[in-house]
Amino acid sequence: MSKSKGTTYTFIFATAICFVCSLILAVSATVLQPRQKDNIKLDIVQNILISVGHTKEELTKKAPAESFEMFDREFETILIDKNNQSQDRTFMETELKKLGYEDDTLKAMNEGELVSVFEAKLFLLARKAGKSKAEYNPGYKLVYAFNPNQTSPEAYVVPISGYGLWDIIKGYIALGTDLKTVKGITFYEHKETPGLGALITESWFKDQFKGKKIINNQGELVSVTVARGKASDTISGPALDHYVDGISGATLTGNGLNQFLKANLEVYEPYFAELRDQTTQGTEL
Amino acid sequence: MTAGTAAAPAKKASLFGKKEQKFLKDPLWDTNPITLQVLGICSALAVTSTMKPALVMCLSVIAVLVGSNLVISLLRNLIPAKIRIIVMLAVISTLVTLVDQLLKAYMFELSKELSVFVGLIITNCIVLGRAEAFALANKPWPSVLDGIGNGLGYSIILILVAIGREFFGNGSLMGVQLIPESLYEMGYVNAGLMILPPGAFILLGLIIWVQKTFSKTVEE
Numbered sequence: 001m002s003k004s005k006g007t008t009y010t011f012i013f014a015t016a017i018c019f020v021c022s023l024i025l026a027v028s029a030t031v032l033q034p035r036q037k038d039n040i041k042l043d044i045v046q047n048i049l050i051s052v053g054h055t056k057e058e059l060t061k062k063a064p065a066e067s068f069e070m071f072d073r074e075f076e077t078i079l080i081d082k083n084n085q086s087q088d089r090t091f092m093e094t095e096l097k098k099l100g101y102e103d104d105t106l107k108a109m110n111e112g113e114l115v116s117v118f119e120a121k122l123f124l125l126a127r128k129a130g131k132s133k134a135e136y137n138p139g140y141k142l143v144y145a146f147n148p149n150q151t152s153p154e155a156y157v158v159p160i161s162g163y164g165l166w167d168i169i170k171g172y173i174a175l176g177t178d179l180k181t182v183k184g185i186t187f188y189e190h191k192e193t194p195g196l197g198a199l200i201t202e203s204w205f206k207d208q209f210k211g212k213k214i215i216n217n218q219g220e221l222v223s224v225t226v227a228r229g230k231a232s233d234t235i236s237g238p239a240l241d242h243y244v245d246g247i248s249g250a251t252l253t254g255n256g257l258n259q260f261l262k263a264n265l266e267v268y269e270p271y272f273a274e275l276r277d278q279t280t281q282g283t284e285l
Numbered sequence: 286m287t288a289g290t291a292a293a294p295a296k297k298a299s300l301f302g303k304k305e306q307k308f309l310k311d312p313l314w315d316t317n318p319i320t321l322q323v324l325g326i327c328s329a330l331a332v333t334s335t336m337k338p339a340l341v342m343c344l345s346v347i348a349v350l351v352g353s354n355l356v357i358s359l360l361r362n363l364i365p366a367k368i369r370i371i372v373m374l375a376v377i378s379t380l381v382t383l384v385d386q387l388l389k390a391y392m393f394e395l396s397k398e399l400s401v402f403v404g405l406i407i408t409n410c411i412v413l414g415r416a417e418a419f420a421l422a423n424k425p426w427p428s429v430l431d432g433i434g435n436g437l438g439y440s441i442i443l444i445l446v447a448i449g450r451e452f453f454g455n456g457s458l459m460g461v462q463l464i465p466e467s468l469y470e471m472g473y474v475n476a477g478l479m480i481l482p483p484g485a486f487i488l489l490g491l492i493i494w495v496q497k498t499f500s501k502t503v504e505e
Contacts, residue, residue: 009365010365010367010368013363013364013365013368013372014368014371014372017372017375017376018375021375021376021378021379024379024383025379025382025383025386028382028383028386028387029386032386032387032389032390035390035391036386036389036390036393039389039390039393040393043393043397189397193331193334194331194332194334194335194338194399194402195332195333195334195335195338195451195480196334196480198338201397202460248475248477248480249334249477249480249481
């Protein structure tokens, strides 16, 4: 090891090490970022596809481009505002242009990306429009209608997100045409403990949600709740339709999931209620 | 990196002489980083509730350990003694961040599986411990071997603990159910304690006990 070297040397060495380390990290981050972004984009699209019944195995066999094509072919993106009116993206585009976004960049984004950029800039946009944030916020929500045969939608997929134990969990839930029955659920981003809370991404856990009801017999939104331990140990009868088995050692992840799933579904409930009315009228005719 | 490994053994005649083999083999049992040096306990508890994350963790730790030992060993005559710990940490955290970035770019599914724990390799005492205790005083090639050896020694214990925890806690291994449904119907219950951190402590304690009995090491 080095003998005592002068203070100047120590400073020079420290600076050099810092410089080299940050250079390596900066280069690697810049070089790898496009790939990482593509991965995330692909992951989101695949999760939407999986929520309506495609399997992970089926999708990983395909080239990424095919997953995107499949998504474009089978899904229709519906944008609704806080009054549950269908909207198009023009408003977001014109508003974002005021902040200096280029036309091409905006056109290249899909609705999901556009909404997240728009939401991130809400504060600035509200100030530009001279309104308070709450007043300005159009409250855009995304609904993906699964319509593979271009006839009538077979399922509706909506994004869900909220705090688990450590950080935000993001995912999608797919509801059947009755908008009461869960068709599938996926989680694509989380920081839960591996082997415990992270088990929410395992198929045995997610598959339990299939066929569960988010609406009870009285027509109230009850969401689906993760029980502590086996659901059938503590709950019986028709209520079991609203419960799934919990993960031992991951009670807090389950609690978080329960809270945000219900809160997210409540936001969409008015829109779903409208859709339900339309479909029942349709069948009566 | 390969340039360094290639240059070092050229000076020495034997690549895998008795001494070199010792660097590789000792940490597996006689000086095992977890059970005898009692380093890296934190991650041994955190990622061992099932096999899969434990295995990926092992591979990442081996990669970082070899990398950091190599870099520190190459720089060993340049690093001022006064700031050596900080320099080592800078090197280690750069390597870990690099591994994390690479996983996110090329093995996205795996990186999702490991989530926060890749970042925690920085605080794994084995990496810093080997850099300080070995790489700082040895040539690059032995340092690389020492890195591999200690990484494997760490892996063995991690895998043992993970096997115990997943089997007794979930009745499965690598996610494959091993304990048949019929046994559950007869009243068998998974040991819930095993998947919680105390389960890992108990298993680790048992492993250390067994090993010390065999190797007859006595603590002062």
